[in-house]
Amino acid sequence: MxxxxxxxxxxxxxxxxxxxxxxxxxxxxxxxxxxxxxxxxxxxxxxxxxxxxxxxxxxxxxxxxxxxxxxxxxxxxxxxxxxxxxxxxxxxxxxLAEMNQVLETGRGFVRAEAGAIMYAIDEAVRPTGQELRMHPSTYRTATIGGFIAGGSGGVGSINWGGLRDFGNIISLKVVTMEAEPRVLTLSGEDMHKVSHAYGTNGIITEVTVPLTSAYDWVDVLVGFDDFAGAARYADAIANQDGILTKEIAPIAAPLPHDYFLRHRKFLRSDQSVCALMVAPFAMDAFAAFTRRQKGAEVIYRSDLASAEESKGLPPVYELTWNHTTLRGLRVDPSITYLQVLYPFPDHVQKAVKLAEMFGDEVPGHLEFVRFDGKITCFGLPVVRYTTEERLNEIIRIHEDLGCPIFNPHRYTLEEGGMKQTDAVQLAFKGEADPKGLLNPGKMIAWENPDFDFSAEQTFLFPGLAR
Ligand code: FAD
Structure with missing residues (x-):
């Protein structure tokens, strides 16, 4: 007690x-x-x-x-x-929701308290013609500190990669959990100590992150007769260096029609869709490029739609990333999802193969990103859930095909990530939280140093039985 x-x-x-x-x-x-x-x-x-x-x-x-x-x-x-x-x-x-002030905006960076909402940060920096490089699809609700401690990337990752990449966080102020808490400023190599550590080894109070040029992004939906067509198109436009995009997400039929209720008027139930955000100046190039792609049909452009057509539509980024799943859960609470990496250079081939293999049991949803400099894609496929055994089997089939799963059905850092001890984060926890009081149960390496990640067992935190 x-x-x-x-x-x-x-x-x-x-x-x-x-x-x-x-x-x-x-x-x-x-x-x-x-x-x-x-x-x-x-x-x-x-x-x-x-x-x-x-x-x-x-x-x-x-x-x-x-x-x-x-x-x-x-x-x-x-x-x-x-x-x-x-x-x-x-x-x-x-x-930390009340620690939400934007403290300083400069050329190329913003400094804010950790509880600042990302949308509010962009509102504050917009007069300087800048915006955040990337944000999760929870842009309008999530905090910048929560994104850095718990997220990985999102809208904008097609240009900038993920939060794990050098340069996407400039510095962090962190408070330690000790008899006399220290306030540390971490940057460069040290950033890896606390970024994506779920707040297990320090509390981020202030962040400095880079900015990029802001645009009034155009929301676009392009329809295809099949998911393979949408995936190939997404890869092709992602590789068009001259067409500036911020988001590229192919989503398999029937998900767009069944889940995007406000957009349904534009969609057929057998239509797979690629959802995009494109810079306004690139729209002519986008249209010319898309016209050349077999089977591509532009079904919605926010810059050309009438006020009546666009009324009440959520922004395209709230159809993508984990908003696709959220919209699905509102329609069908029995579904769940996975997080997959389809490694370059076979990403499209593997994603299409898996989507075809599972059919409507695991409808495809890809998010194109830059990963170590290469265009590839993550997947957040919907899973029509039956049993835990079948879910694990689906995971195994993906991994056997060389597509790692970042398991969203586990609460620990390691099982949701690389399935190995992060020695840097562990060592920092020893220094910054010697009693192990920060977010207990999330870092297996701290709770059970002998845990065998290769044995395919699930970690169960003893404290949970409380
Ligand atoms: P919280 O959920 O409050 O916290 C996340 C983790 O960070 C927790 O472990 C918490 O303890 C820790 N934490 C929070 N603040 C701090 C702090 N200041 N210091 C130390 N630790 C802290 N994630 C993505 O990466 N990309 C996406 O596109 C994306 N889309 C999503 C869509 C939906 C609909 C949903 C539900 C989730 C999505 N996520 C996504 C996951 C999540 O929204 C993001 O990770 C988000 O940035 C979390 O921010 P938050 O403020 O809600 O953090």
């Missing part, structure tokens, strides 16, 4: 929420995308939620929790998918 009464006394004056219903709600993220995580994590809840308004508040919370041995799980907007922001051992959920 955590001594919450003593903690409340120590934190007097801070914004503390202890209403069990609100605490439970703020202890959840989008873990329910996965039927496996839904079963495992349904009852997870913190004891209290504390909202920090400044770095000094964060330091105060960490110092008090360290003294009382109370776990702390950081929360941005709680849009993560794998129970990342869920407090498996209870304790405190530390919300």
């Amino acid at each position: 955590h001594d919450i009464a003593a903690l409340k006394t120590a934190l007097e004056g801070l914004a503390i929420e202890d209403n069990p219903q609100i605490v439970r709600q703020k202890s959840r993220d989008f873990f329910w995308y996965s039927p496996v995580l839904k079963r495992q994590l349904e009852d997870v809840t913190a004891d209290i939620v504390v909202s920090a308004r400044s770095e000094a508040d964060v330091i105060r919370v960490l110092k008090a929790c360290y003294e009382l041995d109370i776990p702390v799980t950081t929360r941005g907007a709680g849009t993560g998918n794998y129970g990342q922001a869920m407090p498996l051992s209870g304790g405190v959920v530390l919300s």
